[in-house]
Amino acid sequence: MKHHFSPLYLLRFFLLLFSMIVFAACQKAGKADTAFYYWKQTFSLNKPQQEILEKAAGHKLYLRFFDIKWDTRSNRAYPEAVINYQQKTNTAQITPVIFITNQTFEKLSVPGVDSLALNTHKLINQLANTHNIPYQGLQFDCDWNLSTKDKYFHFLKTFKAISNKRLEATIRLHQIKYQVKTGVPPVDRGILMFYNMGKISPKPEDPNSIYNEKDADTYVSHLSKYLLPLDIALPLFSWSIHIRNGTVIQVYGKIGKSILSDQSNFQATAHKNVFKARRSFFTAGVYVKTDDLFKLEETDKNLLDQAATQLARHLSRDEKRTIIYYEIGNLDPSEFNIKDLQEISGRF
Known part of the structure; x- marks a missing residue:
């Protein structure tokens, strides 16, 4: 049987088809790579973490080699928490990361800065050679002012x-917004x-300090004007804020939901x-x-x-950019799976 369609029907059909194609294009996954930081001193991943590193990130790892801090007693910069590399992984996908305290640059003279660069390079090469890491690039983490x-x-x-x-260098949000000044x-x-x-904040009602949309909104509009191409670091961690008599005592990554859910020690509050x-x-x-309070701030x-x-x-x-999750050494694979992380990276 031969069907006859009116011009109005055909117009509606093609408009619908066009809308579906545009929607599908908008929903297409991004092309960002996925990677992880590793920040603990001894490199060791359990099997679920190894699987996530392999399948979600293709072994792409940003490995903290050491910290550089200022020793007030000897009045010099020194390396601390040098990586103890106990477990093999795909070393071709490793980027060394060096954390440097801001105090180091406050104390150093300009000739001291030159010496620091030379000594930092020597130690990185020594570690890379010892552990057979053929790195092509490095990342420095310093919250300069x-x-x-x-x-x-x-x-x-x-x-x-x-x-x-x-x-590469880590960039904080305020350094994006005030790039002319900073x-x-x-x-x-x-x-x-x-x-x-x-x-x-010690106030129970205040928002999550790890990430909340309102605080972020004051910075993100400046991203398109930043003068460097950017990769993105996103949090995988949670912590609890220890509060006593309205004052923050400390922040603890090691006190999480499992400890705070123990009803013999803690009780829930109205918040x-x-x-x-x-x-x-x-x-x-x-x-x-x-009566101490613990304010749990989670990433999920x-x-x-x-x-x-x-x-x-x-x-x-x-x-093309890389989405780096901080960090895999303390990651609970039951909280984040491979599909979740790939979907989030796919937003970019």
Whole structure:
């Protein structure tokens, strides 16, 4: 039987088909790579973590080699927490990361900065050779300020000249918004740390300080104007804020939901994720006093979805970038699976 369709029907059909094609194009997964940080001193992953590293990230790992801090007694910069590499992985996909305290650049003279660059390069090469890591680039993590900007940037230029490697530097949100004032580091790429953006507050009603949309919103509109290409670091961690008499005592990554859910020690309060100590006791090496509060700030799939969606609106999908999750050494694979992480990276 031959069917006859009216011009109006055909027009509606093609409009619907066009809308479906446009919607599918908008929903297409991004082309970002997935990677992980590893920040503990001894490198060791359990089997589920190894599987996530392999299947979600193709073994792409940003490995903290060591920290550089200032020793006030000897009045010099020194390496601390040098990586103890006990477990084999795909070393071809490793990028060394070096954390440098801002105090180091406050204390160093300009000749001292040159010496630091030379000694840092020597130690990185020594570790890379010992563990057979053929690195092509490095990442430096330093929260510089106006007083240390010139010395830190001089360090980066000197290190680049010595190493002839691709360099990356971590970037905080305030350094995006005020780039004219804070300066743009002389590196090949920046790593936007999209977490720890709010004030750590003792008030139970205040929002999550790891990530919340309101705090982030004051910065993200400036992303398109930043003068470096950016990769993105997203949080996988949670922590609890220890509060006593309205004052923050400390922040603990080791006190999480499993400890705070123990009803023999803690009771829930009227505020979600805020727990009150029933008695005085020790847990995870921490002294807890009766009526102390613990404010649990968590990262979960929903929070990461929200963060990625907010960020992606202000970043070009034409640029290939890497999404680096912090960090895999303490990752609970029951909280984040391979599919979850791939979907979040796919937002970019």
